[in-house]
Amino acid sequence: MDQHRSGCPINLTLEILGDGWSLIVIRDVMFGNRRHFRELLGQSEEGIASNILSARLKRLLAEGLLVKHPDPTHRQKSIYSLTEAAIQLVPLLVQMGAWGRRHTPVSRELSIRAQLLEEGGPQMWADFMDELRHIHLGAPAPEKSVLAELQDAYLRVVAGQTDVGTT
Amino acid sequence: MDQHRSGCPINLTLEILGDGWSLIVIRDVMFGNRRHFRELLGQSEEGIASNILSARLKRLLAEGLLVKHPDPTHRQKSIYSLTEAAIQLVPLLVQMGAWGRRHTPVSRELSIRAQLLEEGGPQMWADFMDELRHIHLGAPAPEKSVLAELQDAYLRVVAGQTDVGTT
DNA sequence: TCCAACTGATTGCAATATGCAACTTGTTGT
DNA sequence: ACAACAAGTTGCATATTGCAATCAGTTGGA
Structure with missing residues (x-):
């Protein structure tokens, strides 16, 4: 087929x-x-x-x-x-973000999430995937929210606070 | 522009x-x-x-x-x-291979390289990238060849020796 | 010299995919 | 009843893809 x-x-x-x-x-x-x-x-x-x-x-x-x-x-x-298959795209999307951040003209606001996820490493990706399993698959809620962290950082950058550290 | x-x-x-x-x-x-x-x-x-x-x-x-x-x-x-920009796509390609290996009907011969690279982890990716810098950018040759390892494994699978271990 | 094989393409054409605006069908709240 | 909203679909112009044939320059051998 x-x-x-x-x-x-x-x-x-x-x-x-x-x-x-x-x-x-x-x-x-x-x-x-x-x-x-x-x-x-x-x-x-x-x-x-x-x-x-x-x-x-x-x-x-x-x-x-x-x-x-x-x-x-x-x-x-x-x-x-x-x-679950889509949730397992997290590492792929992180790598796409990491590459884009280095080799394309990204905007600061829209790349802060990519930066945090890249710096957070595999442990952060796994935490994020657990959170997505909670949101989308009904799995138990993890203790802290990576999504909220990312969103907070995004809002801070939009608000003009650029004290996040560059890489 | x-x-x-x-x-x-x-x-x-x-x-x-x-x-x-x-x-x-x-x-x-x-x-x-x-x-x-x-x-x-x-x-x-x-x-x-x-x-x-x-x-x-x-x-x-x-x-x-x-x-x-x-x-x-x-x-x-x-x-x-x-x-160098293309060489830095190695982690992205590894993640694509890893996802494809889990979620698409890959063939054994063509996915053995993806498996080895996934299992080799970031250190192996870095070694491979150094080898690519040697081949494509004229950087000094690394001691061992990841490419040769991958090719050997591929040939072993094609030859029918399936003693590589599954994941 | 002549010519076949090889080099990196380009051309023509049909089929498919994209982008855009308008439209459709049904649902909801007032 | 009715306006606003929901999830799409339709029509149409343009762009991209897939496929086979073709092309002009290069090379090596007879």
Whole structure:
């Protein structure tokens, strides 16, 4: 049934995530905790078109990176959640952020999270993944919130306090 | 001059590498040591088309991920080399391989390298990057060759010796 | 010299994907 | 009843991909 170009793990990952938008959607669900279509559509920096977002969500559901549940507060609303497979993209996204921070013209506000995650190392990534398992898979809540830490740092930078230390 | 969608490091990385072929080309130069157009064209598992390869090489040169030098043995031949920026993609490629190995139908032969690199950890990645700096940037040769280790393991698996240990 | 094989591409064309704006169907709160 | 909102879909212009054929310069051998 499958029409894969090859059995190489890098290639197969690329066949799923190798386009301009899939990882943007996952990033927004993961770091921005955007769970509804309209949140993903309107509040992203990059401005994805609604038909593209629709197609990507459909594909990510089919690939098993997202699941969707009805929202009890609104019959037409759906809540998109990360699966374990998507949560395991955390190290990949961290490395993408780390590379981008060194080799592309990132903005300070939008790269502070990447910096903290890079500096936090594998332990912080694991803590973050546990937190995502709590948020998206219903696992028990971890003691402290990496997401809140990241958000706090982001807000501090936006507020102009640049005393975070550069790397 | 630049028309970026946003200053987010993940987005900017995606704008450079977020397509189906760029990382395949870099993978082949990096792990397969393919340095000429024809080597990249013909010997890859996935079968890239020549116009796409041509366009990708042009883009990767422009983005500063590859450089090209004339080949003394043939006036029309060029040798493509990785830049430091491309060499720093090693951790990203390792994470892609690790994710693909867990969540896609990889083949054993083509994923043994990914397994070894994942198990080798950051020290092995650093060793590998030093070796790439030797091969592509003219840095001094490291004592042992990670590339040879990976290739040996690959050949052992192809030969049918599956005593490598699974993860 | 002539010519076949090899070099890194380019061209033409059909199929697919993207980007944008408008529209649709159904839901909710007032 | 009705305006605002939810999650998409549709139409259409443009851009990108995939595939086969082709091209011009280079090289080595007969």
